[in-house]
Amino acid sequence: MAEALYLENSDLDCGTNNRNHHTGDIGCQNLVVRRGQAFEIKLQFSPRGYEEGVDQLSLIVQTGPQPSEESGTEAHFKVSDALEDGVWSAAVVSSEGDSLVLSIRSPPDARIGHYSLTLETSNGTEENSCSVGELYLIFNPWCPEDSVYLEHEEERMEYIQCQYGIVFQGTKDSIDPVPWNFGQFEDGILEICFTLLDSNPRYQKDPIKDCSRRNNPVYISRVVSAMVNCNDDGGVLYGRWDNIYNDGINPNSWIGSVDVMRRWKKYGCQPVRYGQCWVFAAVACSVLRCLGIPCRVITNYYSAHDTNSNLLIEQYLDYQGNKQKDQKDMIWNYHCWVEAWMTRPDLGEAYNGWQVVDPTPQEKSADIYCCGPAPVFAVKEGDLGLKFDVPFVFAEVNADVIYYVTQKDGTVRQTLNTAQVGQKISTKAVGKDTREDITHTYKYPEGSDDERRVYEKANQAVAVPKGEPSAVPSDVTIKLKVSEGMNMGNDFDVFAIINNNTDEEKECLFRFCARPVNYTGAVGPECGMMDLPDLKLEAHSEQAIPLQILYEKYGSSMKDGNLIKLMALLQDLSNNDTILAMRDIHVKNPDIKVRVMGEPKQQRKLVAEISLKNPLSEPLTDCCFTVEGAGLIDGLVQKELDGPVEPGQDAKxxxxxxxxxxxxxxxxxxxxxxxxxxxxxxxxxxxxxxPK
Known part of the structure; x- marks a missing residue:
């Protein structure tokens, strides 16, 4: 009888396996493999080597606190001469002396998780069991049988592998590309992502059930949506929109997800202060990419928040154009969420593909502050009866807007806008730093037969009450135009272009004002105002009315994002018609210049010289540069300047x-x-x- 077989040493060959599984950027400290794809391990035995026909080998993989075969979190399988499809399996690759190489493959629908790997040996009389090591198993967009399979390699490189991106802010007329360091493969981020999954209330309540559902990207994306905000749980980010950030970090100061996620873990999974929509979205993108789900950040300009689910955004203004308080429905200048790529077997093949997942806490979904995954195709077709949260997303991009304007005499005039909401829906282009417009994936062209067909179908689904005003073109129109040079520190002009398209002279009341505004629509004090109580419009005429906006007026009250809201309100005294025009403008910051000195090679020091010219007529104090860059620099690095930077001088x-x-x-x-x-x-x- 042969001696018992004992495992002396195991080599998970993390470097080779991780490279083969597209996880090489994580490093080689941990084995990180993708489901449905084989990986190889090397085993060394003593006092003898493996003998085919004599030794029987089996492996056990386990994940979660209470693994079981019933829940899909444990598998017990024999080593054979060939891998099997659709199950955990192992096969001998080679055997030489006391060494053995095994190939192991998980099924393409395996539960993702942190697994232990155990080897059992038997020679017929003696049995041994010992630990081989641990591994992380994640989703696999390269595997055609995986529910997150993405066909094109360039898209996999962008939506899984790319550790940086662009988040679009600004306004629809002045789109501002903001860089972001996703850093999904940086040190410790994978462990933090699994900590996030283990911190969710469903896991705390029933870890067996939660872990059993971790094979499903629909479930995982929903958990991530809930856990990136902290409204119901110990989530990652605390949302705040009131410009008071003294006990935390201004959301506009973040430049990447890595620092946010490391802070969350470092301080005992306490919410990081503070986040707003683009921060929530970017962190969710990092988590989903890290776990293997293709993901991209989306920006929707003029994004509606429909609180009563009637597909109408009701806005109440006084005769001066000021918003009345306590309005529930909102239109954000822009709103960011993510799209995650997956199949939807629960809904049908037509709804496979990109799904809206929104971690910004706005409304509850099944009693939790999360949103999605909502199929983008369902939003486009107005299929509001499908899960999850399709009606809410549909309203964000498709709701009509009614303005109720209270006149001086107390009467209320109504203005309907069917085209304001959901414009220039944007994401970063594949392989480029440019913008891709994906509005057509969410909605049909405004005014088309398909667009109205879908809207009517959606109206019937939510039982919108009849009798609301229709959009009737006015004989008097207003367009708001801007001038060049809308840069921080400059004075500039904006214009209201008024056209009287009738045969009659018009006597009107006209008010034109500008106020700093944040991206959610909260306005500050006036920084420009013109009141014309007796404006005369000649028949078939055009008038351009300028409004000067001075830095001395807007500079001290500018809100985060450098946005100014223009509002023009005209009342036609002949028939009391009210014409309203609004536009948000973006005041541009100065450019940051980066000059790299040295030969850019791996493991060779580089120096980055970073500078910004002060464009203001006053000194800048408390100046600080912060940098991040996955693969370039470890974590977040800050450098403060010693003294003030005078007007026209460089901060460097x-x-x-x-x-x-x-x-x-x-x-x-x-x-x-x-x-x-x-x-x-x-x-x-x-x-x-x-060099090799």
Missing amino acids: VRMDLMPQLSGLRKLVVNFESDRLKGVKGFKNIIIAPP
């Missing part, structure tokens, strides 16, 4: 970089001072691999 620092990864990398920069805040910049750097 140097920072050392030590690239750990080759390929295209992005250095992301933020600048803060007393008068300029949240100024962003970036530099693309191509890092050459080390």
